[in-house]
Structure formats: C-alpha cells, structure tokens
Amino acid sequence: MSSITDISVLIVGGGPVGLTAAHAFTQLGIDFTLLERRDTIAEDVGASIVLWPHGMRIMAQLGLLDQLRSIGTDLLSGAYQGKSGKIFLQTSSPQLCKTNHGIYPQLFARADLISTLYNTLTASAQSKIHTSKTVTCISPLSPSGGGVKVLCSDNTSHTGTFILGADGIHSLVRKTILSLSPSPPTPPLKTRYSLLWFSLPRPSHPLLSTIPPTSAFEVHTKNLSLQLLANDKSNAQFCFIYRLLPPDRYKSSQRFTQSDIEAIISHPDVAALPIGESGLTVRDVWPLKAKHGITPLEEGVLSPEWHFKNQMVVVGDAAHKATPTAGQGLNMGLLDVVSLANQLSELVDSANSNKEVVLGGLEDAFKRYRAERIDSVQGDCKRSGMATRLACWRDWRFRLFDRLVMPIPGVDVLLVNKVNSPTMARCLVFKGIKVDREPFEGRVGWEEKMPLWKKGAHGDKRKNSADEST
Numbered sequence: 001m002s003s004i005t006d007i008s009v010l011i012v013g014g015g016p017v018g019l020t021a022a023h024a025f026t027q028l029g030i031d032f033t034l035l036e037r038r039d040t041i042a043e044d045v046g047a048s049i050v051l052w053p054h055g056m057r058i059m060a061q062l063g064l065l066d067q068l069r070s071i072g073t074d075l076l077s078g079a080y081q082g083k084s085g086k087i088f089l090q091t092s093s094p095q096l097c098k099t100n101h102g103i104y105p106q107l108f109a110r111a112d113l114i115s116t117l118y119n120t121l122t123a124s125a126q127s128k129i130h131t132s133k134t135v136t137c138i139s140p141l142s143p144s145g146g147g148v149k150v151l152c153s154d155n156t157s158h159t160g161t162f163i164l165g166a167d168g169i170h171s172l173v174r175k176t177i178l179s180l181s182p183s184p185p186t187p188p189l190k191t192r193y194s195l196l197w198f199s200l201p202r203p204s205h206p207l208l209s210t211i212p213p214t215s216a217f218e219v220h221t222k223n224l225s226l227q228l229l230a231n232d233k234s235n236a237q238f239c240f241i242y243r244l245l246p247p248d249r250y251k252s253s254q255r256f257t258q259s260d261i262e263a264i265i266s267h268p269d270v271a272a273l274p275i276g277e278s279g280l281t282v283r284d285v286w287p288l289k290a291k292h293g294i295t296p297l298e299e300g301v302l303s304p305e306w307h308f309k310n311q312m313v314v315v316g317d318a319a320h321k322a323t324p325t326a327g328q329g330l331n332m333g334l335l336d337v338v339s340l341a342n343q344l345s346e347l348v349d350s351a352n353s354n355k356e357v358v359l360g361g362l363e364d365a366f367k368r369y370r371a372e373r374i375d376s377v378q379g380d381c382k383r384s385g386m387a388t389r390l391a392c393w394r395d396w397r398f399r400l401f402d403r404l405v406m407p408i409p410g411v412d413v414l415l416v417n418k419v420n421s422p423t424m425a426r427c428l429v430f431k432g433i434k435v436d437r438e439p440f441e442g443r444v445g446w447e448e449k450m451p452l453w454k455k456g457a458h459g460d461k462r463k464n465s466a467d468e469s470t
C-alpha cells in the first residue's frame, strides 16, 4: 500500500463517523485534518448507541474490539410490550445475532463510544484533530478544482485536498454540495416523529435494578412508542419516547423548548408508559433522570449526488438519516467510511503517489462510493422507518401486523433470518487492513471476507503501531 503525504483529507465533524474515518485513514496511510465544533471530542452528551454485528466487525477490523467490549453491554434479550406493560413478544433478534453472526448486539453509552474512538487513536492522529472549530464557509482553492479551503468561526482557515463531510444531520458540507449542484435540489428530509430521550442512573430507584442490564424493552401503542435499554458498564438506563408529530410540526429545522418537553411528559398517555417490567411508569422515573434531550427524527437520503466535483463528499448522517428505532444510523455511517476508504486507497495505490492522478480520479471514486452504498442505505432507511411506524402503529394495518402477525411463532425468526441477517452478512470490509482472523463467525457466512495476515508476517507492523499508540 502506498502512502501519499501530499494528499490530505479535511474531515469536518468529529462525531462517531468522523472519528472512525480518522482511524481508517491512519491505518491506510492517508493524511487528514479533522475539525470539530465542540470544545472537547469526548463531551458527555447523547444517549445510547447499539452496534450490530456488522458494525462491530468494522470496529474489530480497526483493532478496537477489546476496548469496545470493555465499555459495551451484550444485549441478550428484547421484549415488546403493550401500554399496560404486558409482553406480547419476546423477540429472538439478539439471540439470532449471536447464532447467525457470532456476537450479540452491543449497547454503548454514546459518550463512552466517542471517547473510546478518540482515545484509541495514535498520538499523531490525535494531533490532527482540532476542537472548537466550527466550519462556516467552504470554497475551492482554484476554480479548476484541486484543493479546498474552509473558514472557521474563530477566523482560522484550513486547506485540504478535499472535504469529507461527517458533520451530521445539519451538515454544512451537504448544504454546500446542494447549493453548488447543477441538478435540481433534493426534496427536503421528511420529519414525522420526534424522539424524547432521557437517561436514568440505575441505582436511582430500587425497582430500576430489577430490570436486567442486558435486556431491551419496547412499548408499542398508537402514535407513540417507548424503548428502554440498559448499559451495565455505564450503570445507566436509556429511555426513548417516539411520538407522531402534529402535521404543523412536520419540519426538520424545528426546535423544541423545555415546555414542549414537559408537555409531552405530562401527557397522560406518555406518563403512563411502563418502564420495562419494573412496575414503574414514565411519570415515576422522569424526576430521576440524569440527562435528557429531544430531537425531530428526519428521514431521507441525499439525492442525486453525495459529492461535488473532486472537492467534497459526505458520509454518515450528512448523507442519509434513518429513524433510530432499529438502531441503524451509525452502523450505516461506518459502512460509508469503509466504502469510501476502499475507493480512496485503491485510487492512491493505482496513482502510485502522483497527486495529479489522484486529483483526476477523485470524482469517479466518489461516484463509485455512492453507487456501492445507495441500495443498502435506501433499504436501511426504509426498514428503519417501517420499524418506527410499526412500533407507533401508524395505522390499523401496522397495528394488526404488530399485535397479531408478529407474535405468531416463527414470524420474528423468519424476518431476522430472511431480511436482517442477509443484510448484515453483505457488509463491506476494509480491503487494505489485514487482521489475524475473522473476529466473529456464525451460522450465516460473511459475503466478503477480511484480508488476513499470513502467519508471522505482521510482527513488525504491530510493534510499530503499538509504539506510536497513546
């Protein structure tokens, strides 16, 4: 693999996808600078994140498995409840993940995941990450293409070969691509649901300790659903309340106030939602919350392109947004990083370190990246939207399916085996990162195998990277 020092990617956004790109570029010998608007990378914000076997496999290929296992919790079981708390389905999904792919879904506190992604970067990679840098303006270095410049709110400027927009749902990079694109602008993201979340310290109520930290609960009811997930490593439970918005609030730019939050929580239907099988309700536990937040749930895929010329390209939530019921958003972003990194390292290798050749091939590499990802992303967004509508009983058909069809023995297993597992098994791997062995194996084989070291061939490389790591 060649390494070219005069190509440098300007990553905008140090969320989980931007940090994963930093790991990948470090290992592939691609230089980068990462600009993040927050004051610290490892800010203690956000709720929880589930990584599914395919997401964990990507992390394992980046050498992060042990560190992530030390902060993650195996999700061993999942139950669907009615609004009275009665369980109508014990889902086989977590167990089938283990059987089919060799690992249970892993639950992380988002803050722990982000700080681990940062802390496991080498010292030299960390030195390329700059916080308190809000990118405010993007411009090409020359009109003919080749190089970009960004301005930050602290009046500094930074240049790079191209911009990788990992700047989330309100992405400036995406807005810039759309404003420059000659094609008709994409339809706005659709917003039909809001999500109010809060975390509960486990010891805050004796009855909360009765909920096993390895279990997930979902309450399904009309226009409303609740998910409860627990992470024993961070000793916290995370509660997510999905709610259908009134039509006059179908816009993604909306902001919610604290009084909106209080109004939602005190609505009798919300207040009475059960918290697992603890016998507690939202009304009981809301005063015990440690952190909380609310967000509109945008849905959609950037169209028609994810790039502009050879100057900028987007990954993660900046390119596509799914509702979080099925826990796919970050997993999708990780696959974007794999796909784009593969395209870049292939281009760099074939250009034999010639910068002009790389610049000439970048736009095609960006197109190939989107072409490789688009079907999978559209499928994931669609299934995620369906999962939210099923949990919130969008209409009588969803309700019938949820309460009458899903509990039929075998239906849940069939859906996992015929839809979810084959989708996960198609996951991409970094072609340029070798590992000792496949980290997880199950009944369903991975379509693409990881490149393996020949026995004894990697001793020196391991030693060098260990010397450099913090």
Ligand SMILES: Cc1cc2nc3c(=O)[nH]c(=O)nc-3n(C[C@H](O)[C@H](O)[C@H](O)COP(=O)(O)OP(=O)(O)OC[C@H]3O[C@@H](n4cnc5c(N)ncnc54)[C@H](O)[C@@H]3O)c2cc1C
Pocket (backbone or CB within 6 Å): 012, 013, 014, 015, 016, 017, 018, 035, 036, 037, 038, 047, 048, 049, 050, 051, 133, 134, 135, 136, 166, 167, 168, 169, 170, 171, 172, 195, 197, 240, 295, 315, 316, 317, 318, 324, 326, 327, 328, 329, 330, 331, 332, 333
């Ligand atoms: C409540 C909730 C639960 C979820 N649960 C799951 C789950 O279980 N599993 C899953 O896979 N997904 C889940 N998701 C989705 C997941 O959180 C996102 O898909 C993921 O965070 C996207 O990562 P990202 O790095 O692309 O964007 P973000 O996480 O949004 O990060 C973007 C980063 O860019 C920075 N930034 C933005 N603009 C600028 C700028 N102009 N200049 C500099 N920096 C900038 C931001 O500060 C931020 O750090 C959940 C989402 C929510 C809301």
